[in-house]
Amino acid sequence: MSPPKLQIIIGSTRPGRRGPAIAAWFHALALKHPGFDTELVDLAEVGLPLLDEPHPPQRGRYEHEHSRRWSETVSAADAYVFVVPEYNHSFNAATKNALDYLAREWRGKPVAFVGYGGVAAGARAVQALVPVVTALGMVPLSGAVHIPFVRLSFTEDGRFEPAPGLDDSATGLLDDLLRIAMGRPATPVR
Ligand SMILES: Cc1cc2nc3c(=O)[nH]c(=O)nc-3n(C[C@H](O)[C@H](O)[C@H](O)COP(=O)(O)O)c2cc1C
Numbered sequence: 762m763s764p765p766k767l768q769i770i771i772g773s774t775r776p777g778r779r780g781p782a783i784a785a786w787f788h789a790l791a792l793k794h795p796g797f798d799t800e801l802v803d804l805a806e807v808g809l810p811l812l813d814e815p816h817p818p819q820r821g822r823y824e825h826e827h828s829r830r831w832s833e834t835v836s837a838a839d840a841y842v843f844v845v846p847e848y849n850h851s852f853n854a855a856t857k858n859a860l861d862y863l864a865r866e867w868r869g870k871p872v873a874f875v876g877y878g879g880v881a882a883g884a885r886a887v888q889a890l891v892p893v894v895t896a897l898g899m900v901p902l903s904g905a906v907h908i909p910f911v912r913l914s915f916t917e918d919g920r921f922e923p924a925p926g927l928d929d930s931a932t933g934l935l936d937d938l939l940r941i942a943m944g945r946p947a948t949p950v951r
Contacts, residue, residue, distance in 0.1 A: 763798065764796055764797055764798045765796070765797060765798070765839035765840055765939070765942040765943065766797070766798045766799075766800070766837060766838045766839050766840070767791060767797040767798065767799045767800070767838065767839070767840045767841070767842065767938070767942075768799075768800055768801075768802045768834075768835070768837075768838040768840075768841050768842070769784055769787055769788050769791060769799065769800070769801050769802065769841075769842045769844060770802045770803075770804065770841055770842065770843045770844065770856075770859070771784045771801065771802065771803040771804055771805070771844050772804055772843055772844060772845040772846065772852065772853055772855060772856035772859075773804075773805075773844075773845070773846045773853055773855065774804050774805040774853075774855045778805075778846070779846070779877070779911055779912075779915065779921070780844055780845075780846060781803065782915070782919065782920065782921035783844050783875060783877060783908065783911075783921055784801060784803075784844040784875075785801075785921070786921050786923055786931075787842065787844060787875055787906075787931055788801050790928060790931050790932060790935065791842075791935055794932065794935045794936075794939070796935075796939045796943075797840070797935070797938075797939060797942075800838075802834060804855050804856065804859050805855075807827075807830075807831060807834070807859065808827070809827055809828075809831060809855075809858060809859055809862060810827070811858055812858055812861050812862055813825060814828055814862070817864075818861070818862060818863050818864040818865075819864040819865065821864070821865055828862055828863075831859070831862055831863065832862075832863055832866055835863055835866040835867065836866045838870070839870060839871075839942050840870055840871045840872065840873075840938050840939075840941070840942040841867075841870065841871075841872045841873075841899075842872070842873050842874065842875060842934070842938070843856060843872065843873075843874050843875070843890065844874075844875045844877075845874060845875070845876055845877075845883060845886045845887065845890065846876075846877055846878060846883065846886065846911075847876065847877070847878030847879070847881060847882075847883045847884075847885055847886040848886070850881075850885045850889075851885060851886060851889040852876075852886035852887075852889055852890050853886075856890070857893065860893060860894070860897060864897065867894070867897045867898065867899050868897065868898035868899070869898055869899070869900070870899055870900065870942075871899070871900045871901075871902065871938055871941040871942050872894050872899045872900065872901050872902070873901070873902040873904075873905060873906075873934050873937070873938050874886075874887045874890060874901075874902075874905040874906070875905065875906040875907075875908070875931070875934075876905055876906070876907050876908070877907070877908035877909075877911040878908075878909075878911060879909070879910060879911070880909065880910070881909075882907035882908055882909035882910075883905075883907055883908060883911075884905075884907055887905045887907070900941060902934065902937055902938060902941070904933070904934060904937065905934070906927065906930050906931050906934050908923075908924075908927070
Protein backbone atom coordinates (compact mmCIF):
# COMPACT_ATOMS: atom_id res chain seq x y z
CA MET A 762 0.00 0.00 0.00
CA SER A 763 1.39 3.43 -0.90
CA PRO A 764 1.80 5.92 1.96
CA PRO A 765 -0.92 8.53 2.44
CA LYS A 766 -0.26 11.78 0.64
CA LEU A 767 0.05 14.86 2.81
CA GLN A 768 -0.22 18.36 1.39
CA ILE A 769 1.22 21.23 3.38
CA ILE A 770 -0.69 24.27 2.19
CA ILE A 771 0.83 27.72 2.54
CA GLY A 772 -2.13 29.99 3.25
CA SER A 773 -0.62 33.46 3.06
CA THR A 774 -0.03 35.07 -0.32
CA ARG A 775 1.22 38.62 0.30
CA PRO A 776 4.70 39.78 -0.81
CA GLY A 777 7.16 39.46 2.08
CA ARG A 778 5.02 36.84 3.85
CA ARG A 779 6.52 34.60 6.50
CA GLY A 780 4.38 31.59 5.59
CA PRO A 781 6.78 29.92 3.12
CA ALA A 782 9.70 29.81 5.59
CA ILE A 783 7.46 28.30 8.28
CA ALA A 784 6.01 25.82 5.81
CA ALA A 785 9.53 24.88 4.62
CA TRP A 786 10.48 24.08 8.22
CA PHE A 787 7.37 21.94 8.68
CA HIS A 788 7.88 20.30 5.29
CA ALA A 789 11.44 19.30 6.23
CA LEU A 790 10.12 17.62 9.39
CA ALA A 791 7.36 15.91 7.43
CA LEU A 792 9.90 14.56 4.92
CA LYS A 793 11.81 12.97 7.81
CA HIS A 794 8.61 11.57 9.25
CA PRO A 795 8.06 7.98 8.19
CA GLY A 796 4.66 7.33 6.75
CA PHE A 797 3.66 10.29 4.62
CA ASP A 798 4.33 11.13 1.02
CA THR A 799 4.55 14.91 1.40
CA GLU A 800 4.24 17.88 -0.91
CA LEU A 801 4.11 21.65 -0.48
CA VAL A 802 1.28 23.62 -2.03
CA ASP A 803 1.62 27.40 -2.15
CA LEU A 804 -1.65 29.31 -2.58
CA ALA A 805 0.31 32.22 -4.03
CA GLU A 806 1.47 29.94 -6.85
CA VAL A 807 -1.93 28.31 -7.25
CA GLY A 808 -3.16 31.87 -7.88
CA LEU A 809 -6.90 31.35 -7.58
CA PRO A 810 -9.03 34.43 -8.26
CA LEU A 811 -11.86 35.17 -5.83
CA LEU A 812 -14.35 32.36 -6.31
CA ASP A 813 -15.74 32.80 -9.82
CA GLU A 814 -17.55 29.51 -10.46
CA PRO A 815 -21.26 29.80 -11.29
CA HIS A 816 -22.21 26.41 -9.78
CA PRO A 817 -21.95 25.34 -6.14
CA PRO A 818 -18.77 23.31 -5.70
CA GLN A 819 -20.73 20.32 -4.33
CA ARG A 820 -21.66 19.52 -7.93
CA GLY A 821 -18.05 19.37 -9.06
CA ARG A 822 -18.98 21.12 -12.36
CA TYR A 823 -16.15 23.56 -12.82
CA GLU A 824 -16.15 25.98 -15.72
CA HIS A 825 -12.68 27.36 -15.22
CA GLU A 826 -9.35 25.71 -15.80
CA HIS A 827 -7.93 27.12 -12.54
CA SER A 828 -10.76 25.39 -10.60
CA ARG A 829 -10.19 22.07 -12.38
CA ARG A 830 -6.46 22.28 -11.65
CA TRP A 831 -7.14 23.09 -8.00
CA SER A 832 -9.63 20.22 -7.80
CA GLU A 833 -7.01 17.81 -9.20
CA THR A 834 -4.36 19.05 -6.77
CA VAL A 835 -6.54 18.70 -3.70
CA SER A 836 -8.04 15.38 -4.81
CA ALA A 837 -4.56 13.88 -4.89
CA ALA A 838 -4.08 14.23 -1.11
CA ASP A 839 -5.29 12.12 1.80
CA ALA A 840 -4.52 14.67 4.54
CA TYR A 841 -3.66 18.35 4.83
CA VAL A 842 -1.75 20.75 7.02
CA PHE A 843 -2.63 24.40 6.57
CA VAL A 844 0.10 26.83 7.55
CA VAL A 845 -2.02 29.86 8.38
CA PRO A 846 -1.38 33.38 9.65
CA GLU A 847 -3.69 35.24 11.97
CA TYR A 848 -5.18 38.29 10.25
CA ASN A 849 -7.61 40.45 12.25
CA HIS A 850 -8.40 37.71 14.76
CA SER A 851 -9.14 35.13 12.08
CA PHE A 852 -7.39 33.33 9.23
CA ASN A 853 -6.53 34.99 5.96
CA ALA A 854 -8.92 35.40 3.05
CA ALA A 855 -6.88 33.42 0.49
CA THR A 856 -7.21 30.32 2.67
CA LYS A 857 -10.99 30.72 2.90
CA ASN A 858 -11.24 31.28 -0.83
CA ALA A 859 -9.18 28.16 -1.57
CA LEU A 860 -11.39 26.10 0.75
CA ASP A 861 -14.63 27.51 -0.70
CA TYR A 862 -13.67 26.56 -4.27
CA LEU A 863 -14.12 22.84 -3.63
CA ALA A 864 -16.28 20.45 -1.65
CA ARG A 865 -16.03 16.72 -2.40
CA GLU A 866 -12.28 17.02 -2.75
CA TRP A 867 -11.91 17.90 0.96
CA ARG A 868 -14.65 15.68 2.36
CA GLY A 869 -13.77 13.03 4.94
CA LYS A 870 -10.07 13.87 5.05
CA PRO A 871 -8.05 14.78 8.15
CA VAL A 872 -6.64 18.25 8.49
CA ALA A 873 -4.31 19.94 10.95
CA PHE A 874 -3.02 23.47 11.39
CA VAL A 875 0.18 25.36 11.98
CA GLY A 876 -0.97 28.79 13.15
CA TYR A 877 1.21 31.83 13.66
CA GLY A 878 0.80 35.46 14.53
CA GLY A 879 1.38 37.79 17.45
CA VAL A 880 0.37 37.38 21.06
CA ALA A 881 -2.38 34.86 20.21
CA ALA A 882 0.06 32.64 18.28
CA GLY A 883 -2.44 32.11 15.47
CA ALA A 884 -4.89 30.46 17.89
CA ARG A 885 -7.79 32.62 16.74
CA ALA A 886 -6.99 31.80 13.10
CA VAL A 887 -7.05 28.08 13.89
CA GLN A 888 -10.20 28.38 16.00
CA ALA A 889 -11.95 30.14 13.15
CA LEU A 890 -10.88 27.46 10.69
CA VAL A 891 -12.30 24.55 12.65
CA PRO A 892 -16.01 25.22 11.90
CA VAL A 893 -15.16 25.93 8.26
CA VAL A 894 -13.34 22.64 7.66
CA THR A 895 -16.00 20.82 9.70
CA ALA A 896 -18.69 22.26 7.41
CA LEU A 897 -16.71 20.80 4.52
CA GLY A 898 -16.82 17.37 6.15
CA MET A 899 -13.12 17.35 6.99
CA VAL A 900 -11.78 15.87 10.21
CA PRO A 901 -9.78 18.51 12.11
CA LEU A 902 -7.21 17.39 14.65
CA SER A 903 -7.89 18.68 18.15
CA GLY A 904 -4.28 19.86 18.61
CA ALA A 905 -2.37 22.38 16.50
CA VAL A 906 1.11 23.86 16.29
CA HIS A 907 1.21 27.49 17.37
CA ILE A 908 3.93 30.08 16.84
CA PRO A 909 3.59 33.21 18.99
CA PHE A 910 5.27 36.54 18.13
CA VAL A 911 6.32 35.03 14.83
CA ARG A 912 8.62 37.96 13.98
CA LEU A 913 10.88 36.97 16.86
CA SER A 914 11.44 33.53 15.33
CA PHE A 915 13.00 35.08 12.23
CA THR A 916 16.62 36.11 11.81
CA GLU A 917 17.49 39.41 10.15
CA ASP A 918 18.21 37.60 6.89
CA GLY A 919 14.74 36.02 6.92
CA ARG A 920 15.47 32.53 8.23
CA PHE A 921 12.89 30.86 10.44
CA GLU A 922 14.38 29.59 13.70
CA PRO A 923 11.83 27.50 15.58
CA ALA A 924 11.63 28.00 19.33
CA PRO A 925 12.72 25.08 21.53
CA GLY A 926 10.05 22.40 21.61
CA LEU A 927 8.42 23.41 18.34
CA ASP A 928 9.95 20.52 16.38
CA ASP A 929 8.50 18.07 18.92
CA SER A 930 5.12 19.75 18.73
CA ALA A 931 5.16 19.49 14.92
CA THR A 932 6.26 15.85 15.00
CA GLY A 933 3.45 15.04 17.46
CA LEU A 934 0.99 16.66 15.09
CA LEU A 935 2.29 14.55 12.20
CA ASP A 936 2.02 11.40 14.35
CA ASP A 937 -1.63 12.16 15.13
CA LEU A 938 -2.44 13.09 11.56
CA LEU A 939 -0.90 9.88 10.26
CA ARG A 940 -2.89 7.77 12.72
CA ILE A 941 -6.12 9.36 11.56
CA ALA A 942 -5.13 9.15 7.89
CA MET A 943 -4.46 5.43 8.42
CA GLY A 944 -7.87 5.00 10.08
CA ARG A 945 -6.57 4.70 13.62
CA PRO A 946 -7.62 7.01 16.48
CA ALA A 947 -5.24 9.79 17.47
CA THR A 948 -3.80 9.87 20.97
CA PRO A 949 -6.53 11.45 23.15
CA VAL A 950 -4.54 14.26 24.80
CA ARG A 951 -1.10 15.69 24.19
C1 LIG B 1 -3.73 42.11 7.55
C2 LIG B 1 -3.02 41.63 8.77
C3 LIG B 1 -3.72 41.47 9.94
C4 LIG B 1 -3.10 40.97 11.08
N1 LIG B 1 -3.84 40.74 12.19
C5 LIG B 1 -3.28 40.09 13.23
C6 LIG B 1 -4.07 39.69 14.34
O1 LIG B 1 -5.25 39.93 14.42
N2 LIG B 1 -3.48 39.01 15.33
C7 LIG B 1 -2.14 38.69 15.30
O2 LIG B 1 -1.65 38.05 16.22
N3 LIG B 1 -1.36 39.06 14.26
C8 LIG B 1 -1.91 39.73 13.23
N4 LIG B 1 -1.14 40.10 12.16
C9 LIG B 1 0.29 39.77 12.19
C10 LIG B 1 0.52 38.52 11.36
O3 LIG B 1 0.03 37.35 11.97
C11 LIG B 1 1.99 38.37 11.03
O4 LIG B 1 2.40 39.56 10.36
C12 LIG B 1 2.28 37.21 10.13
O5 LIG B 1 3.63 37.22 9.75
C13 LIG B 1 1.41 37.25 8.88
O6 LIG B 1 1.64 36.11 8.09
P1 LIG B 1 2.37 36.25 6.67
O7 LIG B 1 3.68 36.97 6.96
O8 LIG B 1 2.60 34.82 6.21
O9 LIG B 1 1.46 37.03 5.79
C14 LIG B 1 -1.72 40.65 11.04
C15 LIG B 1 -1.01 40.85 9.85
C16 LIG B 1 -1.66 41.32 8.73
C17 LIG B 1 -0.87 41.47 7.45
